[in-house]
Amino acid sequence: KNEVEQSPQNLTAQEGEFITINCSYSVGISALHWLQQHPGGGIVSLFMLSSGKKKHGRLIATINIQEKHSSLHITASHPRDSAVYICAVTLGYGGATNKLIFGTGTLLAVQP
Amino acid sequence: GAGVSQSPSNKVTEKGKDVELRCDPISGHTALYWYRQSLGQGLEFLIYFQGNSAPDKSGLPSDRFSAERTGGSVSTLTIQRTQQEDSAVYLCATPLGTGVGSPLHFGNGTRLTVT
Numbered sequence: 245k246n247e248v249e250q251s252p253q254n255l256t257a258q259e260g261e262f263i264t265i266n267c268s269y270s271v272g273i274s275a276l277h278w279l280q281q282h283p284g285g286g287i288v289s290l291f292m293l294s295s296g297k298k299k300h301g302r303l304i305a306t307i308n309i310q311e312k313h314s315s316l317h318i319t320a321s322h323p324r325d326s327a328v329y330i331c332a333v334t335l336g337y338g339g340a341t342n343k344l345i346f347g348t349g350t351l352l353a354v355q356p
Numbered sequence: 357g358a359g360v361s362q363s364p365s366n367k368v369t370e371k372g373k374d375v376e377l378r379c380d381p382i383s384g385h386t387a388l389y390w391y392r393q394s395l396g397q398g399l400e401f402l403i404y405f406q407g408n409s410a411p412d413k414s415g416l417p418s419d420r421f422s423a424e425r426t427g428g429s430v431s432t433l434t435i436q437r438t439q440q441e442d443s444a445v446y447l448c449a450t451p452l453g454t455g456v457g458s459p460l461h462f463g464n465g466t467r468l469t470v471t
Contacts, residue, residue: 277459287399287447287462330399343412344389344460346399 247271250331250347257354263318265350267331270312277344278305278316279330287330290316321354328352360463362448368469369438377433377466379448387451389460390423390433394444402446405431438470 248269257263267276278290291298291305293314298305302321307314318325331347361380369375381388390402401415405425416422420438425431435442445465452459 279460279462286464287449289452289459289461292459332399343401343404343414344391344399345401346391348398 246348247345248331248333248347250329250350252350253348254351255353257321257352259322259354259356261321261354263321263325263352263354265316265329265331265352267314267316267347268312269314269331269333269345271333271335271345273333273335275334276307276314277332277334278314279332281328281330281349283327285327290329318352323354323356326353360448360450360461362446362463362466364466365464366467366469368471371440371470372437374434374436375438375468377435377446377468379431379433379463381429381431381448381450382452382461383429385450386428388425388431389449390431391447391449392444393447393465397444399447402433435468438468440470443468443470 251266275292275294277292279287280290281287290303293305293307295307295309302319304317316329328349328351330349332344335343360382363378367375386407388405391399392402393399403416403423404412420436423431423433433446445467447465448463449460452461
């Protein structure tokens, strides 16, 4: 079993729909990251969370430390949101490494 | 520099040859990661450098892989006697801040193809 699980693996939505991508983890973490990778493109860091909720434009990320779960929401989705969304966790609390463990990603396709 | 720069952007090599991949991180950032992304696979941690501390090499898949970081800046990832399963995109990243779990800034990667 992967230490970081994402769902769904694939998601197709119509433009304008509200989208939710989920991430569950089974290890102790100090932070959780949401990353975005457009087809053929580089990886961009969207959010880094250690508690609560963050919002940036149409993107909202939440984390529940007790339940070891995070969600990424996209409001009023647009075709340009089509990308792979990756959840990653930073292990532990401090120490000599910030090693990240990645989920396998969610491929989102938003159709016009 | 203003961002994380990786070179070459693409590398095709014959099985058995050695390759060197370069990462030029954000100026002044003391931490640096190497990852790889194989076709159809997720991201895989390889190695982590933090200042003058001993690097965390726990992700290196075999002793054919090594990495060094000279002067706390540029890093090179070396793969000796390349195998076809080494084909992947090799990514370098540096944290944007200094705290644990700081957001990461990724380079565009080097696409390695071993024929």
